[in-house]
Amino acid sequence: MRLVLFYFSGTGNTRYIAHHLCNRLNESGYTAKAVSIEGINFTDAQELIDNASAVGLAWPIYGSDLPNNMKQFIKAMPVVENKPLLTFCTQMLFSGDGAVVMRHELEKKGYVQKWALQFNMPNNYVAAGVPLKSSADYALHEEKYLKTARKKIDILADSIIKKKDHIKQATIFNTLLAMSQRPFYKYIGHNMVTKMFGVNDQCTGCKLCAQMCPMNVIKMEDDKAVYVNQEKCLACFRCSNFCPVSAITVLNKVKQPHYKGPDEETYKAIITNRKA
Ligand SMILES: Cc1cc2nc3c(=O)[nH]c(=O)nc-3n(C[C@H](O)[C@H](O)[C@H](O)COP(=O)(O)O)c2cc1C
Structure with missing residues (x-):
């Protein structure tokens, strides 16, 4: 099995999970490659997808939604025939169904959702007047987030290797939760x-x-x-x-x-x- 995992990461959280997951898979004899979508051209992306037996996509959550560059990337992805799909997102607290928000679009293109997960990571929204804590303390990140994230990565890697489905937070309840902030952020919050x-x-x-x-x-x-x-x-x-x-x-x-x-x-x- 060969996984190509495309990601966008503003401040490194999604990058951290993407690279740790690929390293973990590679250590187990699997072939996995994490590729940033920044600056990638679509011919290269298409070739990577053609040569992969599974495709992954990962993004940070913005208002329960994904960044516009990742949406554009997904729109340009080629149609395939039944390629297993992994999607995950990183977030500070909650996104409802943030890891599977593009599931229908991707399934129409022939990608079959097999794995989906959310990772809670430190907050990167640092703005005066916004009541969210920020931290630059790496030891604290390790203790509070990264240890747990790596445990989740192990479980995810195991299901990928064993070809077992592992789809979390893809319920109607999670979609309803996401709807409490996704439309606001999409149409008003993002522009602000x-x-x-x-x-x-x-x-x-x-x-x-x-x-x-x-x-x-x-x-x-x-x-x-x-x-x-x-x-x-x-x-x-x-x-x-x-x-x-x-x-x-x-x-x-x-x-x-x-x-x-x-x-x-x-x-x-x-x-x-x-x-x-
Ligand atoms: C504009 C913006 C909106 C965000 N919205 C949410 C949100 O709705 N829910 C959440 O849990 N975290 C939210 N976050 C926090 C990020 O999703 C989180 O810190 C993420 O792991 C950052 O990933 P990155 O370092 O790969 O960019 C938001 C961050 C930004 C910058």
């Missing part, structure tokens, strides 16, 4: 969030935010970062959380501590490779 970002005088012109932005929404002008095409912004919070001098504002304010990914390795991988 994307316009919240700005740059203050602390900006040193290091370009990191512009190079890291998954949608190229940030450009450099006179050695200062500026937001352009903000309607394309995913609100992934990579720019504001990973800015080395905390120069990115959310609603003109800076809230500390910023979220620097689930662990140091993931954080360094993102800022080094620029695209997660």
Whole structure:
């Protein structure tokens, strides 16, 4: 069995799970590859899907929904014949049916949902006035989230290897829960969030935010970062959380501590490779 697992990850949580799952599968003699959808071209994606015996998709949850770039990726995915499908999402608390929200679209294309799971991970929505805790404490992440996540990864890997179905939170109740926030975020919340970002005088012109932005929404002008095409912004919070001098504002304010990914390795991988 060969799994290709496409993911998007704003601040590293989804990347962490995707890579740990693939490592775990590879250790068991399976062949699994985690591929970021940032910058991928569709010919390459199609070839990877053609050569895989199972396909995975993973995303962070935004208002019980998935990021727009992942929706576009799914829309462009080729039609296949009965390919087993894994989907998972990462979230801070709840998303209702967030891991299976694209199930019908994908099943119409011939992908057969076999595995679906949600992983609770640290919050990356760091904005003044929003009553959500943030943390940059890797030891705390390990204790509170990563240990549990790795146990879930083991169970998931085991069901993939044994070809056993493992689909969680795909009930009507979960869909109803998701409906309590998905329409609001989709039609109102997302537009509000994307316009919240700005740059203050602390900006040193290091370009990191512009190079890291998954949608190229940030450009450099006179050695200062500026937001352009903000309607394309995913609100992934990579720019504001990973800015080395905390120069990115959310609603003109800076809230500390910023979220620097689930662990140091993931954080360094993102800022080094620029695209997660
Ligand atoms: C704009 C935005 C909306 C979010 N909405 C939700 C949500 O509805 N439910 C939830 O549990 N977490 C929500 N979160 C938290 C993220 O889903 C969570 O931290 C995720 O693991 C981040 O993954 P990443 O590091 O791969 O980008 C939201 C985060 C952002 C930035």
